Structures are given as C-alpha cells and as structure tokens.
Amino acid sequence: MEWLNLEDSVNALSLLGAAVILALTIFVAGGYIKKMKDSRAEGELAKESWDGIGEFKNDIPIGWGVTYLALIVWGFWYWFVGYPLNAYSQIGEYNEEVKSHNAKFESKWANADHKTLVEMGQSIFLVQCSQCHGETTEGMNGKAANLTRWGREEGIVDVVLKGAKGLNYPLGEMPAGLVDEASAKAVAAFVMAELSEVKKSKNPALVEQGREVWVTGTCSSCHGDDGKGLGGQAPDLTQYGTATFVAEVLEKGKKGHIGGMPAFKAPMLTEIQKKALANFIYSNK
Numbered sequence: 001m002e003w004l005n006l007e008d009s010v011n012a013l014s015l016l017g018a019a020v021i022l023a024l025t026i027f028v029a030g031g032y033i034k035k036m037k038d039s040r041a042e043g044e045l046a047k048e049s050w051d052g053i054g055e056f057k058n059d060i061p062i063g064w065g066v067t068y069l070a071l072i073v074w075g076f077w078y079w080f081v082g083y084p085l086n087a088y089s090q091i092g093e094y095n096e097e098v099k100s101h102n103a104k105f106e107s108k109w110a111n112a113d114h115k116t117l118v119e120m121g122q123s124i125f126l127v128q129c130s131q132c133h134g135e136t137t138e139g140m141n142g143k144a145a146n147l148t149r150w151g152r153e154e155g156i157v158d159v160v161l162k163g164a165k166g167l168n169y170p171l172g173e174m175p176a177g178l179v180d181e182a183s184a185k186a187v188a189a190f191v192m193a194e195l196s197e198v199k200k201s202k203n204p205a206l207v208e209q210g211r212e213v214w215v216t217g218t219c220s221s222c223h224g225d226d227g228k229g230l231g232g233q234a235p236d237l238t239q240y241g242t243a244t245f246v247a248e249v250l251e252k253g254k255k256g257h258i259g260g261m262p263a264f265k266a267p268m269l270t271e272i273q274k275k276a277l278a279n280f281i282y283s284n285k
Contacts, residue, residue: 013082028063098267109272114279121280124273128264137284144261145254151198151241151282156188157181164235166255167248171222171234178218186210187219191237195227198241243278250274 045054112120126135134140137147149155161184163176179187190210192200214220224230227237239245251274253263269277 010083010088013078024067028067031063095267102267102270106270106272109276112272112276114283117276117279118283120273121276121278124269124277125280128269129277132261137281147281148284150246153185153188153192156191156240157184160184160187166260167235167252169229169234170232171230174222174234179213183210183213183217187213187217190214191227191240195237196240196242197238200241241282243275246278246281247271247274250277 043056043058046057048055109116109120125133125137129137132140132144133147134144139146146158149158159174160179161176161181163174165173186206186209188210189203189206190208190213192198193204193207194211215225222230222234223237224234229236235248239248250264250269254261264274
C-alpha cells in the first residue's frame, strides 16, 4: 500500500514518530503503574489542604522534563532540517499543478484567432464577470461599469465627467468635472485619434479641439503630453482600447459602485485568458 512506502521521508518520519511515542508511553505508564503499587504515603506536604486532603511537594518527574525538552529539540529539527519549511506540501503541490496546467494552456492557445478568443472570453466572462457586469456587459443599470463603452470615445467621456478611482496610481484618483461635456467629448476624440494605439476617430475638427484642451487643461499634467502616464504615475492612455488596458484593470482590481472588483492575478487568469476577455469585451459593441 502507498502509505507503507518507507522510501517516502514523510511516511518514514511518521512511523518513526509513532513508534517513539508508543515506546515512551509504555515506559512512562509502566513506571507510574509500578509507583502506584509500591509507593507509600510519605514525604513533605504542601501548606494547602482541601477538606483534609493534602498534597505532597513533589518535583517535576524527570521523565516529563526530559520528554518536554526532547520534543522542543525534535520540533526545531523537524521544521528546519528533517522537514524544511519549503519542502512538500499539498498547497505547494496544487500550485505546481496549476502552474504546469497554465503553461500548457498558454502554449496551446498562444496563436488562437480572434473568433476563438472571443468565444473563450465569453465563457470566462459569464463565469467570472457577469455577476456584476451582467451577461450583456452593460453593468446592470449602473451597478458596475458599462463595458460596452470600453475602447470607445464614450468610455473616455464617462471617465472624464464622472472621475476615475480604484487603480491606485501614484498620482491618485482623477476627480469628476474637470471639464464640461463638450470638452470631454473633444478630449475623447483626441485620445482615440492621436494617443491610443487603436487610432479611431470620426471627427477631425473635434480631434483638434481636444488637442487644445489636452495641452491647456489638466490632462497632460498627469498623463503627460504623449498620454503614457509619466512612467506609471497615471494610466497609459496609449493602451486604451487594447488588450493591455483590460489586462491592467484585471491585474490591479478596481473600486466600483457595488464594492471592489478583486484583482484577477495569475494563476486566477492567465495572459491568454485576459487577452480573450479583452477580445470579447471589445467585440460586444
């Protein structure tokens, strides 16, 4: 049977420990049984008395003291030498299995096409995200972020007008109402046309208006003239509308109206799964 495999150090140590405990139990119990048979009621009594019953002043039995010290020494040996802290554990084995599975998963789907990624992303979304964002990604009437606007100018307008919080950038949260709605739409057009790698905009005149608001307003002071966020001090808007943007939100988590979205770090979601979620979210327009 597997549990009798003495080549496994865990099994060997367990059986050895059981044998030692059994031997000590027999030795100590035998000694005290012998004392109960042969000992006499003699010796110095303590001052306390309970209904006429006294108590002898006895030293701690040598066996008890030796056993106590031996267990302390054995405990240190067991943890730091015989069974080191970084040795086998069920949690460690599980983590290794997850790591191995994720590596195979990443390799298998590394070159998945857009259609496959959208289908995979939809499955992940329904399991992990739909409870808050709804099955249609619309945020369930404002209870969570409306993801149908992500990667579009409408999403930027929402953030500019309502503010942004929860990603814990060094420069802090962006307050609401820094510009009016018209300026917000212009900034959104500028970001999508000039800064974001997506490079989408429908209105060149609005883009030029947004460029002026970006430079003269408060936008560039945090995000930089190039929109890259001053080396991580604020969000990198050149990634807005890309899979990298979605992956960053998933990696950091975010505050919302109904609580905080937890961070979906590896191994909860692999890089391919984050990319798949992004493909699904951006396809849902």
